[in-house]
Amino acid sequence: MSAMIGSVKSLRITCRLWVGESNSLGHPMVPSPQSDRAGARMETEMKSPIQLDFRALTPALGAEVFGVDLAAPLSQAQVDAIRHALVAHQVIFFRDQRLSHAQHIALGRRFGSLHVHPLAPANHPQHPELLRIHADESSARVAGESWHTDVSCEEEPPMGSMLYLTEVPEAGGDTMFASMYAAYDALSKPMQQFLEGLTAVHDGAKVWSRYGMTPSRPFARSEHPVVAVHPETGRKLLFVNRVFTTHVPGLSDRESEALLEMLYRHIENPRFMCRFRWQPNSVAFWDNRCTQHQAIFDYFPARRSGYRVTINGTRPLAAARAESAWKREPAEAAA
Numbered sequence: 001m002s003a004m005i006g007s008v009k010s011l012r013i014t015c016r017l018w019v020g021e022s023n024s025l026g027h028p029m030v031p032s033p034q035s036d037r038a039g040a041r042m043e044t045e046m047k048s049p050i051q052l053d054f055r056a057l058t059p060a061l062g063a064e065v066f067g068v069d070l071a072a073p074l075s076q077a078q079v080d081a082i083r084h085a086l087v088a089h090q091v092i093f094f095r096d097q098r099l100s101h102a103q104h105i106a107l108g109r110r111f112g113s114l115h116v117h118p119l120a121p122a123n124h125p126q127h128p129e130l131l132r133i134h135a136d137e138s139s140a141r142v143a144g145e146s147w148h149t150d151v152s153c154e155e156e157p158p159m160g161s162m163l164y165l166t167e168v169p170e171a172g173g174d175t176m177f178a179s180m181y182a183a184y185d186a187l188s189k190p191m192q193q194f195l196e197g198l199t200a201v202h203d204g205a206k207v208w209s210r211y212g213m214t215p216s217r218p219f220a221r222s223e224h225p226v227v228a229v230h231p232e233t234g235r236k237l238l239f240v241n242r243v244f245t246t247h248v249p250g251l252s253d254r255e256s257e258a259l260l261e262m263l264y265r266h267i268e269n270p271r272f273m274c275r276f277r278w279q280p281n282s283v284a285f286w287d288n289r290c291t292q293h294q295a296i297f298d299y300f301p302a303r304r305s306g307y308r309v310t311i312n313g314t315r316p317l318a319a320a321r322a323e324s325a326w327k328r329e330p331a332e333a334a335a
Helices: 076-089 101-109 180-185 189-195 205-211 253-267 319-334
Strands: 010-015 050-056 063-066 091-094 131-135 160-167 175-179 199-203 221-225 227-229 236-238 245-247 273-276 282-287 291-295 304-311
Touching: 050 076, 063 076, 076 091, 076 282, 091 273, 101 160, 101 304, 175 180, 180 236, 180 253, 221 227, 227 319, 245 253, 282 291
Parallel strands: 063 091
Antiparallel strands: 010 050, 050 063, 091 282, 131 304, 160 282, 160 304, 175 273, 175 291, 199 221, 199 245, 227 236
16 A cells, blocks of 8 residues: 555444434534544444445545445445545545546536636636646646645635546655644634634635636635634634635734734644545545645656546635524524
8 A cells, every 4th residue: 555644544434324414504414523533433323324444544634445436326325425434534535446537527526516627728628627637747837736725716615626647656746635624723722713703815816827827717816714614514624725815804914924824834734634645546535625735746757647626615604603603503493
């Protein structure tokens, strides 16, 4: 097995789905995986249990999933189990997959409608849902070299992405992922309270105009909470990133710059991370709502190539608003 951070052990997860049960935001309820990340058996309530074998990468996030052929028609129970594994581990990985473009798109659609990336030239000419990820001997740089959340500049940033690489270098080309749950949890209580009252502006022009890229539509620019809550778990997370976030409204320029730089450096703590070593025909499926990732360009002039589908999401919800909504629910139910 390829190298990973830390020691790992083979685990079996029995995924069970709550049928028809949701939180006040209308999303399926998923239990917190915190007590299970060290390797304990995790069981979530489900009507018809199916079993997935997986290996956790680090205590913070990440797991490899085994025994699933993503090219085959998946039952709804399998889709539910994969989604529960994604929510529990934040990013999951599959090896030895063989996906045609049509199968890749169909797989993504099982988890929601698909996003079309605004940089149209990078999309597949016949399948705009597919974003090409490619580097070779002519590449001076690659996309994603800085820590980021995908397209956070949009009003409704993506829920998640599935990257399928068919060609990878013999060494290098890993992708690193960081848990924004862990990043938030590691902050002091006074800092958490201060950040929960703030928003930040995310602007596509910050990165794309720098390289002379022309989007298929005007650069998106949105204002999101600095501390958001995950719509399925209710957990708080940091939602700023070095690629798209420009400033914090209400603060002076110097205050905003200093605060954001502190948060960016805080997010880069290795304790919040896992690192995936690619093999040909591997798939990474990450929850864009609670993770950031970074592609490591250390393999020039080797080739690294594949495609990504991205699943549409919803507008990030501020922590204070989410807590207010959840506190109202019991009273409304009693009434």
